[in-house]
Structure formats: structure tokens, C-alpha cells
Amino acid sequence: MKLFFGLAAQISIVLIVAGGASAQQPQGNASMPQIQGKINCKECHTCQVPTAKEPCLKQCPTLTMTHTKSAHALVEAPDSLLIDEIADTYQAVHFNHKRHAGMAEMNDSCSVCHHYSPPGHIPPCKDCHGNETNPNNLRQPGLKGAYHRQCLSCHREWSHDTKCVVCHLPSAGRPLSATGDDSTDIVGRPHPVITTPAKKVYDTPYKEGPIVTFQHKEHIDLFGFRCVDCHHQENCSYCHDIQRPATTSKTQEQVHAVCNDCHKADACAKCHDTKERPGFSHNQTGWPLNPYHNEIDCWACHPTGKKISRISRMCVNCHAGWNQENFKHAVTGLKLDETHAQMDCTDCHADRKYDADPVCKDCHDDGRTAESAPPGIKMQHRSQ
Amino acid sequence: MNNTEAPAVMPVKYFSRGTKVLFGIALVGMAAYVYRLLFGIGAATNLDDQYPWGIWIAIDVASGVALAAGGFTTAALAEIFHKEKYHVIVRPALLTAMLGYTFVVIGLLADLGRYYNVWHPMLPSMWQGNSVLFEVGMCVMVYLSVLYIEFLPIVVERFKGRVNLPGPLHVFNRLFESVLTISDAFLSRFIFLFIIAGVVLSCLHQSSLGTLMVIAPTKMHPLWYTSISPLLFLLSAIAVGFPMVIFESILASRSFKLKPELPVLSSIARYTPVLLGVYLALKIGDLTIREAWPYVFEGSVQSYMYAIELLLGVVAPIVLLSMSRVRNSVKGLFVSASLVIFGVALNRINVFLVAYKPLYPVKTYFPSIFEILVTVGLISMLVLVYRFVVVNFPVITVPNGHVLNAAVQPERTSVVNINRIVR
Amino acid sequence: MGITRRDFFKLSAAGSASLMAGEALASDGAQTALNPNSLGVLVDTVACIGCRKCEWACNDANALPTQDLKAFEDKSVFARHRRPDAGAYTVVNQFSDPRDPSKKYSMKIQCMHCNRPACASACIVGALQKTPEGPVVYDAWKCIGCRYCMVACPFQIPAYEYDNALNPQVRKCTFCATRLSQEGKKPACVAICPNEALTFGKREDLLIAAHSRINASPEKYVDHVYGETEAGGTGWLYLAGADFNNTELPKLTATVIPNLTETIxxxxxxxxxxxxxxxxxxxxxxxxxxxxxxxxxxxxxx
Structure with a gap:
């Protein structure tokens, strides 16, 4: 009798579970990400019937996470790693993580290697990559492939070499470090700090204006370009390729390609001139910057994400909170005397046109101007 | 059959100046053959991974089979369609086919890397019904046997009642005599089964030879790559049959100082323009349907070879043999027949060698001296064996008016003569 | 010829009965579907680094004449295109992207192990056969050495031991068929590949993986899995970063190569x-x- 009840209970549990599962199925489908192409369910799910409650997703949703921007800083990174999975065949590989991370900084940072770097903890390769190719997801290489692809994608690019010994030492041997003075032998050397030139002057074959002055620093400081924005597709081999011919002639199109990313619509004279040009000065725009404005970023006034253009000169355009009560005239470089400080703004600045010359003749008949007889004390600014 | 027109042994000495030259060539060829057996295909030929087949396949096998087609076309004409006047050429054609196929097999053995396995296709466990080559191999093998059976009556005619083995072999005389008697009794009743089988088998493998290269669509030049290739091969084989008989008959009559069988030869030559015409029409129609005409004028080696094959080997003989003046002159017949033979042989060489463009060639193929020596040697040997057979067996019919005393007393005639053994 | 009409028909009937026995043979084999579990290898030429270790592993596994593994680090061989031969079942070649010639890809070449192999259809004695597991295998004991397989192969793969006078064999990639079936291992080349540019598995799964790699990084791959349809499909599949027309792999349609001859x-x-x-x-x-x-x-x- 006991046995019978036990059995009946088990059967009913099975039925309930089965019913529940079938009821939940449609909900699960509704929240699934839209994925293009033919993908095996098993690539993301570990169980046969994933539901919304129990999606049984795998740890690494690599399909959607490839090359996501990393939110991690270099300081979090370990200095050095010991890769010793096959220590019985080769000596453990001493991977100088800090140096590689430093080089990655020149490009897309952590995500250059860590294609899956969620906030928090960056998982080590072996968390996702098993010893063998995942039979349920043949797209994902095993740990051997994962390591080698990371290392060799750069290492063979400049050396055109795939010798094992570059990383693996078969028996007791020297740790990996630079030997000799061979400039192409860059393994184990820290990358020197990359300097940013202030400007580059090019002598071009363009007759009407052979000189092109490129304000390199200006493009970084004024326009906020990152290195990769212009130096795209530059990797180790761009400088270190031992097989790259010394001089490569470029077509006119290739020469202009980088500039054309922004200056496509501009005329030749935008860059080409007969003599070297000075850098950009805000004076040229008719709005010489006062010492305060000189300090701030262009984008503090000019709208971001747009080509820089003329903006309204009204102070309230930026200083929205200024009014008669809280405005200290001294910031303009003129501290008003007591008499003038009592007056209304519009008494001197007719129609609130602050960029026009102030009007004195309403009170003074002697033909004075704000320049000849200032209505206060001119301030001495600290020099830039 | 008229008694004055019976086939007879040729009353000439086996060795002549020409025979001796041929013997020399055959010996050199045999040496080259032995060289290939001892040192391998790589040492003897210019074949490589890109060109797996050379002239041993294109000439020895493919052209050899085509040119031996006279055997079945003549048999069909004389025995199946009962055109009695052509009986005089049945035996020479049969002998050509028999020897032709024998030498095809000998040539093939040189080309086979594992020639000692040549019997493998006979084992049912290794039958491969999808393989065109399997069908060709089986048909050739069975047909060769059929040809030997068809030749048996000639042996019977020569030796029945006259078996006389030399020395101690004398004791087997009766046995051989009875074997001949039984064969005679069986064959006189059932030879027709073999004759029909020979024609069917020929149609099958002559066409299948054309299917062989259809398996390599990406490597074949479009001028020759067509799905009707088997039909073209069959038609050209049928068309070359009679010219081959004419060619040989004229050569034999020259060699044995006989009057050529001009009326018979002129008569069968009438069929050739028709057969070649059908072949030409199909070839041109096929070229048009496949829109392959531009390739004829592309100026490549292939286009020139195609033009030569068609103009010299097909169009020219059609024109020549359509003229009764040409058909009724020995010289005209000989030239026209030679052109047809040249055309068909060139077609086989074109299909198997010229049209074949390997995907990654390092060099172009040209036969090595050994390949040429073996091929030329085998042809010489074939001629020598042919001559040996016709001076010992009643194959060639002596035309009316030619009195050959020697034919009645063959023991006086030849130096290398089977009569010595038989006497 | 003393034979009556009745005799003739009797004989024909007897003949046809004996020939009928061979009927099954002639009609069999034409359209056999591929085993769904058929194995294959996906060659990802984008992941391939051209280290040539597969060449060494292949020579080693098949007891072919070979050199020290270190000797295969020599990249100068890429100066010319090599082909597999009787002494090397696989070779790695390099080709460049026509859009950027400095961009080099490496490509391993070997037998494609076609779904419907022309070599096996051509073979006169069935010495070459497509096994249900996937490999196209060769039985030297059956072979007569006619080399028709070499004529038939659309990839020009079978090579011949021309210099062997007595026991020459057709040589080509074996797919390590004995390693697979008897030792349960991967093919030697796949096992050694450091970058896992070679992926071994069921052909069906490999196709899914191949397309998913293309979809995940369309900037890295051309949208073409070579061997998916070529010549009716091949067991070995290829991915590439530049058009396959620049590679050694021949341009082929989906037509099964031996279909026409078999139909005839x-x-x-x-x-x-x-x-x-x-x-x-x-x-x-x-x-x-x-x-x-x-x-x-x-x-x-x-």
C-alpha cells in the first residue's frame, strides 16, 4: 500500500512538472534576443527546454559579447601571469600581462584580447574555453586554440614567424627577454612611451599650396580625438613588420583618406598653403577668449558631436543663471565703481547687447567712451 | 562459297627487308617495355600527378580499340546483314580486331601501375557498377575472348585432319584432333551467337570509351567535353571500321603482290561518307547547341587540333569518297582511308591528351622516348604477328585469276612457319 | 548454321537470365544519401597562421618521409604554390587578399573527402570508397594502378608513386581513418593545430559552426563556406577572409561530378x-x- 502511494505521488509530480514546463515555454521564447542566422540552441542553452524562469544559459554568451568595450582600468590588471597547463611538455609561459596591457592601451585597451569583459571580474580564458573544442559549440575553440589565437594574432604579424620557442621553452632555459640590439626583436622589451608631436609639416607636390601644416596636438586637445580615431588599423606590424618594404608609395586617395574622414567637403586650401600656418587661435573668430574661457574645453560651449560653428555671444547662452543680483562685473575685467554698480544693466548696455560698446551719452555729454574713461577699475589678470 | 575464292595462306617468305626492320623496331620497343617493368612508370614516362594518362592510353588503348572496330562492323555487314560479297574481308578484319585488342591489352599492361592485378575486375567482390572503366574493361575482356572464339574456325580449317605434332608430342595428335572436331561441330552451329555478341559488346565499349572523360568536366576543353561523347565515339568507331579494312587490304595486297580487291573495297567505301556524314552532323550540331563555336577560333593548340581533326579527318574523306573516281582508284581509296584513320586516331588523342587540362600543371606533357618506343614497338609487333598469321593461316582471299600454286603446298614457302611444328 | 528459331530464343532466354544476375550491380549506388553523422573538418583560413605543423603531423601519422618538426618552421616554401604528392598528403600554401596584398592567408590543401567522390565512382575495382563515417579510403590491395581516379578528381588530389616499379600506390589524405575508428582520436593535423584553425566534427555541425563564425564576424570572413555545395558537397569545409577565387581551390558548381557518367x-x-x-x-x-x-x-x- 505504501509503495502504491509513493508511486502515485511520483507520477503526479512528473505530470505537474511536465505541464508547468509546457506552459512556460512560450514566455521563454518571447524574451529571447533576436539572433540572425542559423544557430544551434545548444550554443547558448545547456538544457533541452529552456524557459523564461530557467533559461539555463551558458556562462559565456559569446555570441553577443564579442568585442564589447571594456569598463576596466589598467591598474586592476595583474602584472604577470603563469600559463602552465602543459608544464609537462614545455616550461610554463611567463606572460607579462602588464606590458601587453600597456601595448593594448595604444589600441582598444583590454578588449583587444578580452573579447568578453563584463563589469566586475574579467573571466580568465579557461573559464569558457575547455581543454578540447566544445562539441556542442564547434565555433568556440578549446583553450589551446584560444591562447594561441590571442598570442599569435599579433606575434606572427610583425615577425612572420610561428616558432614555438618564442613563448615555449622546451627545457631549462633562459626566461624570455630581449637579447642583443636587433631592433626587430621586440619581445620582452617594454614599449617606449609614445610621444605626440605638436604639429607636422608636409611638403606636398600640390603646386598651388605645397605646404600642409597638420596641427597634431590641436586635433587631440581641441577636438578630442583619440589615437585610434585616426590611426585605425595600426597594430604592432605597422611599425615592427620585418618584411614591410621601407618605402611604400601611397595613392592620392590613400594619402587623403585619414583627413577626409572629417574634411571631405573642404576645399584644398583648407589644408594646403604656400607657407607654414600657425595653429588655431580663437582671436581669428572675432571672439578673443578671456582668461576664464581660455581654460575650458571647446565642448563646454560648442555643442558636442557637431562640427564646431559660430554660437551666440550672449553670456546667458552658457551662464543661464546670471542676473542683475548675482552678476559680478569684475569677471569681465572691469570692477565697477560704486555709482555705476548701483545702476541697471540696460542703462549702459542698450537692449542687452553685451557684445556691443556700452552707451555713455545718456548720462555724459562730454563724448566719453568706456575706453577713454572706464566706469571703474580695470583688473590685472594673471597671465596665461 | 566459290572454290576459286577461298582464303589461303600467303605463299611468301616470312622475312623480307621490311620485316627485318620491323623486327628491329619491335626489339627496341620490347627493351623499352622491359625497362618500364623494371624501373617503373616514373622512370620510363613523362607522366606526373597532373598528367596521369599519356600516349599509352590515348594511342595504344583508345586509338587501338577504335581502329580495331573493323572487326565488328565487317562482321555485322557480312554475317548479320548477309552481304555475301564482303565475306572476303571478314577474316582479315577479324584478325585485325583480334590482334588489335590483344595489343591494346599488352599496351594497357605497360600503363597499369599494378599490372599483376589486371584480373581484379573479374572478381565479383570488386565489381564497381558505377565505373565506366569497369564496363570498358569487362567488355574488352569478353570481346577479346569472343574474337578468339570467332577465329577458331580458321584454325580448324587449317589443321583439322592434319594435326601432326613433332617428336614426343606426337601422342597428343588424337587429342588435338578430337578437340578440333568438337570445336568445329559446336562452332558451326553456334558461332552466330558469338558474332552477335561481338557486335553488341563492341557497341557498348566503343561508346563507353567516350564516356570516360565525361567524368572530368572541369579539366576538359569545351571543344570535346560533351555528354554525347559516347555516341560520337561509337559513330566514329563504326565509321573507321571499313576504312581500316581498306587500308589493310591495300597494304596486304602490295606486300603479298596480289591484285587489290578493288570492287569489294570500292563497294564498302560507299558507306563511309554516309557514316562520317552522320558523325560530322552530330559533332557540328553538338558544337552549335553547346555554343562552343568561339573555341574553334580561339587560336589555341586545342582549336588547331580540333580544326585538323575535323577538316582533314572527317570533311576531306567525305568529299573524297563521295567521288566515284576516287572510290575506284586504289590510290584514292588508300589516301581517303588513311585520312579517316588519321582523323579518328587524332580524335582519340585529342580527347585523352590535348583536351585534358590539369588544374595545376607544372609542365606540359610530351611523351618520353620510352613511351614512344613502346608504342611504336607494339605497332611493329602487331604487323609482324599479322604477317605471321596470314602466311600460316587461310585469312586472306586470293582474288580470281590469281593462281597460287604455293597455296596448295604451303610447306615450301615460309622460313618461320608453323608447318614445321605440324609436319 | 543449322539452328531453328526456337533454339535461338531458348538460348537468348538463358543468356538474359545469367545477365540479369548482374542487374543489381549495375543499378546500385547512384544516389546514396550522405550519412547524417558523416565526419568532416572545418578549415578556418582566417585562424590559420601557416605554421605548417599539420604537414609534420600528417607525415608522422602516415609514416611518410619527414624531417624534424623544427624544419617545418621554414616559411620560404611559401614562395611557390606546392601541391600534395605521394610523399606529402597535405601542404600549406599562402595566398593574399587582392584588396590588400600585404594581407596573407594560409591554406591547407588535402583530399576534400567529397560526399559523392568522383574518384570512387571512377575506380574500376572499388579500391577507393566513401565510408559512411566520412573518409574516402583507398585499398591498395584492390588497386590495379589505372590512375583513372587522378583523371576524375575535380581537386586534382590523388598522387601516384611513379617511382615505385613493383608496388606503386595512389596516395592521398586518409582522413586518418584508422586513427579515427580504432583509436578514437582526431586526425593528426587537427590534433596538432595550435590555433585550432582545424575543427573536427560531424559535417552538419561544422556547417552550423561555419555560418555562425561568419555571422559573428562578417568583417573577417567572406560569406561562403567552400565545400558546402561545391561538387555536391565535401567533407572538408573552408572559411576564408578573401574571395576563394584567389585560392587554389577550384571554382566548382554544386553539380555532383560523377552524376553524368553514372547516368549514362x-x-x-x-x-x-x-x-x-x-x-x-x-x-x-x-x-x-x-x-x-x-x-x-x-x-x-x-
């Missing part, structure tokens, strides 16, 4: 009807014309 072949031998019909027809002609002639001769004699 099976058409001519359909249940042996066409040959037998021809035989019967010729017999009939022979018989009737003979009777006609005999009649004439008799009337002449009268």
Missing part, C-alpha cells in the same frame, strides 16, 4: 535491357535475312 552508364545498362534488346534485334535481322536469302537461293536452284 546506368542508362545504357538499365537492367541490361538495352544491350539485350540490341542482341535480340541483331539476332532477328540475322535470322530473317538468312531465311530470305535461303529462299532466293532455293528458287534459283529450281
Amino acid at each position: 552508364q546506368h542508362g545504357v545498362f538499365k537492367s541490361f535491357v538495352p544491350p539485350l534488346a540490341l542482341y535480340g534485334l541483331l539476332g532477328l535481322i540475322m535470322h530473317s535475312l538468312r531465311a530470305e536469302k535461303n529462299g532466293k537461293e532455293e528458287s534459283r536452284h529450281e
